[in-house]
Every structure is written in structure tokens, then in C-alpha cells.
Amino acid sequence: MGNNDVIVSLDIGTSKVRVIIGEMNKGSLNIIGVGTADSVGIKKGAIVDIDQTVQSIRQAVDHAERMVGITIEDVYVGISGNHIELEVGHGIVAVSSEDREIGDVDIDRVIQASKVIPLTPDREIIDVVPKQFMVDGLNNINDPSGMIGIRLEVETTIITGAKTIIHNLVRTIEKAGLKIAGFILMPLATSQVALSKDEMNLGVALIDMGEGVTTISVYEQGGLAKMSVLPIGGEYITNDISIGLRTQLDIAERVKIKYGIASIEEASEDVRFKVARIGSNVEKEFSQKDIAYIIEPRVREMFELVQQEIYRMGYTNELAGGYVLTGGVVAMNGILSIAQEEFRSSVRISMPDYIGVRDPSYTSGVGLILYASKRFKKTSSQVKQAVSTAPSKQSTRKSKGVSPFERVKNWFSEFI
Known part of the structure; x- marks a missing residue:
């Protein structure tokens, strides 16, 4: 790739769709634009409603475009799931x-x-x-x-x-008016940000904890050895809070983000908040310690399931590189101390070190850009300067005339 290449990544998650615009300048990455939108039509990381997912993608793309003043044409798309x-x-x-x-x-x-x-x-x-x-x-x-x-x-x-899942993903992105520059396996992208070469050589487990699923990938001798996807994530914690506080899911999600803490020991009785309860007009007051008693058992259970899955994958001995955590769930306070107790090994949290994306939930999106910059040497121009008088992208974007099935065939022969 030449200097000043602009690369755009698309990370379609269970809770958020994220579009990140990166500029590569002499091997260095600058994040110049970020767009996010609530995921609608996604369940457990899989598309269950194409039209709703298209709207989420368009919202995230438009947000990123307005931030930078460009039109996004091609995107590198992360792909993962149990079908891999x-x-x-x-x-x-x-x-x-x-x-x-x-x-x-x-x-x-x-x-x-x-x-x-x-x-x-x-x-x-x-x-x-x-x-x-x-x-x-x-x-x-x-x-x-x-x-x-x-x-x-x-x-x-x-x-x-699985062909069916790939083709549905292609159809969704094309209906959003985008071209796919390439598919990238999400754990490979995430490792670009989260792992060091020494960790990958020694043996390390990368745990990407999202809202709907948790992806486990084990690296040995410098490369990806095994991967697995568990259908557990942050939405389980939200559901527990909703039941425990007898409140609506959207309120439980806001409580989790603002006051959530995974460790009872680190929670404060002095941090208090009120919650509207289902079937009542009266708000009830709770403390941070109250929700810690709800969150900690669920987080411990999730880490136990992760460890069982790693054992099932054949890694019964301790990995020399330990465990690296990333994904939106690990942004919660107290996660690290619970993980260290459960794994009884070296554990750290990884996130991108770039302005605007310093959060574990952006690790995969930034990793897609870094992976694409190293892997794909040939690339078409991904963006062009937007004309200020141009109409809204949502009304003007149209799918290109080539069928998704033909394009899948062409990508695999072109990029591999």
C-alpha cells in the first residue's frame, strides 16, 4: 500500500454497528473518523433481519462520513461465528x-x-x-x-x-450501498491490536467479550491455532439486572453502563441511584453494591464457561502468555480482578491506543484496518471527497448491479 491510504472497517456487532475510517501514512495509522449506531436486526452476532441491519449500517456510515466529510465506498468487513x-x-x-x-x-x-x-x-x-x-x-x-x-x-x-451466512452478509452490506473490499476473520483482526508477537509465540488465549457472543481464540507459534464462539455476552448481565431490579431492559442497560461493577469487594455503598420498576409508578433506590451482587456471579460463570471451552479445545495446561481480554464487556470496572481470580494466571485488558477509540469495544474495528493495511497490497480508492450539495446518502445509495454470489467468487480469487 502506498502512503496516505484511507481504509474503512465495518464491525457489525450485537449491540452496535461501528464504522472506523483510518488513514495509513508511512506505516502509521491515524483514526480520522468513527461512526456508531445501535444494532437492530442482529442476534448473537448473526443477522436475523436484513432490512433493519441495513438501516443500522447506513446510520453508522453516515455518522462517520459527516465527521470527516467524505463518501465511503468500500469497507473491510469482520466475520466470525460458530460457522467458521x-x-x-x-x-x-x-x-x-x-x-x-x-x-x-x-x-x-x-x-x-x-x-x-x-x-x-x-x-x-x-x-x-x-x-x-x-x-x-x-x-x-x-x-x-x-x-x-x-x-x-x-x-x-x-x-x-457457511455459504448461506456469507451470502446473507454480502446482501445486507450491498443493500446498504457499500462494496466489500474483503472479508477478514475477526480474531485475526483483533490480534493486531490486542496481542504482541511474544504472546503469540509463547501461547495466549484472546477472549473477545461482546454483547451477544464471546469469541475465544488461541495463538501458538505466532499464529492462530484454534477458535471457538460461545453464545454468552453482556446481554446476560443486562437481563440479570433487569430481573434483579424488576425494571425494563433499556433501563437495566443504562444502569449497567453507568453504575455497573463486576466485583462486590470494589463496589461502593455510597454510589446510589433510583430505578423505575415494572408495574409501579414509584422509583426505588439501589446502591452500586446491590448491582455488584447481581453482576459478579454472572461474570464468574462466564469466565468459568470460557475456561471449560479452552480445556475442551485441548489446552489443559496453563498458557505461557496467559489471557488477554477485550470487547465491550471488559470495559466494566472490576472485570480484571475477577478474571485473575478465575483464570489464576496472568490476565490483562487490551484496547486501541488511538484518539477517539480508546475503549475495548473498538479493538476489532481498529484491528480490521491494521490487518487490511498489512495483508491486502492492492486496494481501490475507498473514499472520495463529498460534494457539499450532494443529497443524503440514505436516499441516493444504490446496490451495484453485480449479484452477491458472483462477487463472493471474485473476492476469494482476488484477495487470497
Whole structure:
């Protein structure tokens, strides 16, 4: 990528749709625009109502556009969920040039060769991530470009997903008037912000706790080894508060955000608030300690389920790199101390260190930009200067004429 490339990420979550505009300048990222909107039509991270989701995407896009004064055309989209599977791929080719210097063509050929794996008709390859290259038997090569050799091999992680879910996501984004520059597996994007190279080499569990789901990804030897998605998240805490305080869900959500704390020990009896109760015109007063007694048991249960899932994935011994937490749920006070007690290992919270997005809920969106800037070398211009007299985007955006199914085929051949 050249200097001053503008990259836009789209993170469709259970509670919020986030659009982040980033500018890459000589390898450094500047966040120049952020747009958010409440998610409608999303349940447990999956689209259940396309039209409502389209409206949420348009609102987030328009918010970001107005902040920067540009028109967003292409977006990099994060994808995750239980339908994602990781496969192991292996490719081998002969170096094509006469002087035996390995070039981009050879690297593309060997990666394409690794994609030859058996797939059921209902699955599609989303991405192919090289783990290591080998030149004439010499392994652990990150980038063989420019090296001399006769035989080039690669070991890859092949990411596949359900065709139906992918096509519905394509249709939703196109109806919002956007082009998809590429799909990126969310844990790979999140790791760009949340994890260090040393952690990924030693072995680390990245726990992304969202409103509807919690994504667990384990990294070993510098790459993604396994991932899993649990249908638990911040909405469980909101439901518990709603039941415990006998109040509406939207009020319970506001209480959680403003007064919520995960540790009873750290909660204050002096912090007090009033809540309108269901079936009564009288507000009742509660303390922060009262809701801590509701939140802490649920948070402990969520961490126990995460640990059980990591054990089920085959990691019964302690991971040397410990646990890294991110996502909107971990912004709650007291989460870290509870996680340290439950995991009995090194635990830290990660968030982006950029102005305007210093919150764990933005980790994935910023990670999408960083991953795209490193991975996709060819990109079309994503934005153009908006004309001040142009009509509203919501009324003028139209889906492009190419069918979503043709575009999916084209993306996978172009970007992988």
C-alpha cells in the first residue's frame, strides 16, 4: 500500500454497528473518523433481519462520513461465528523464473495450491493465512520473496464459513450501498491490536467479550491455532439486572453502563441511584453494591464457561502468555480482578491506543484496518471527497448491479 491510504472497517456487532475510517501514512495509522449506531436486526452476532441491519449500517456510515466529510465506498468487513472452521493447508510448487528467484507470482501460486482441500457444497473459503514458507526444505520462512530456490512450499490455515451466512452478509452490506473490499476473520483482526508477537509465540488465549457472543481464540507459534464462539455476552448481565431490579431492559442497560461493577469487594455503598420498576409508578433506590451482587456471579460463570471451552479445545495446561481480554464487556470496572481470580494466571485488558477509540469495544474495528493495511497490497480508492450539495446518502445509495454470489467468487480469487 502506498502512503496516505484511507481504509474503512465495518464491525457489525450485537449491540452496535461501528464504522472506523483510518488513514495509513508511512506505516502509521491515524483514526480520522468513527461512526456508531445501535444494532437492530442482529442476534448473537448473526443477522436475523436484513432490512433493519441495513438501516443500522447506513446510520453508522453516515455518522462517520459527516465527521470527516467524505463518501465511503468500500469497507473491510469482520466475520466470525460458530460457522467458521479452521483447516490445515499445504502447497508445493516449482519456482518458475529462470534465475530461480522467488517472486510474487510464485508465492501466489503456492498459496493457491494449498487451497486444494475437500469442502462440502455448503461451505466456502473465506481466507488463507500462510503460517510458514519452506524453500528447498528450509522452513520457518515468513516471506520468501527475493530468495533463490527450486522448490517452494507453504503451510497455511484455511478459514472456511457457511455459504448461506456469507451470502446473507454480502446482501445486507450491498443493500446498504457499500462494496466489500474483503472479508477478514475477526480474531485475526483483533490480534493486531490486542496481542504482541511474544504472546503469540509463547501461547495466549484472546477472549473477545461482546454483547451477544464471546469469541475465544488461541495463538501458538505466532499464529492462530484454534477458535471457538460461545453464545454468552453482556446481554446476560443486562437481563440479570433487569430481573434483579424488576425494571425494563433499556433501563437495566443504562444502569449497567453507568453504575455497573463486576466485583462486590470494589463496589461502593455510597454510589446510589433510583430505578423505575415494572408495574409501579414509584422509583426505588439501589446502591452500586446491590448491582455488584447481581453482576459478579454472572461474570464468574462466564469466565468459568470460557475456561471449560479452552480445556475442551485441548489446552489443559496453563498458557505461557496467559489471557488477554477485550470487547465491550471488559470495559466494566472490576472485570480484571475477577478474571485473575478465575483464570489464576496472568490476565490483562487490551484496547486501541488511538484518539477517539480508546475503549475495548473498538479493538476489532481498529484491528480490521491494521490487518487490511498489512495483508491486502492492492486496494481501490475507498473514499472520495463529498460534494457539499450532494443529497443524503440514505436516499441516493444504490446496490451495484453485480449479484452477491458472483462477487463472493471474485473476492476469494482476488484477495487470497
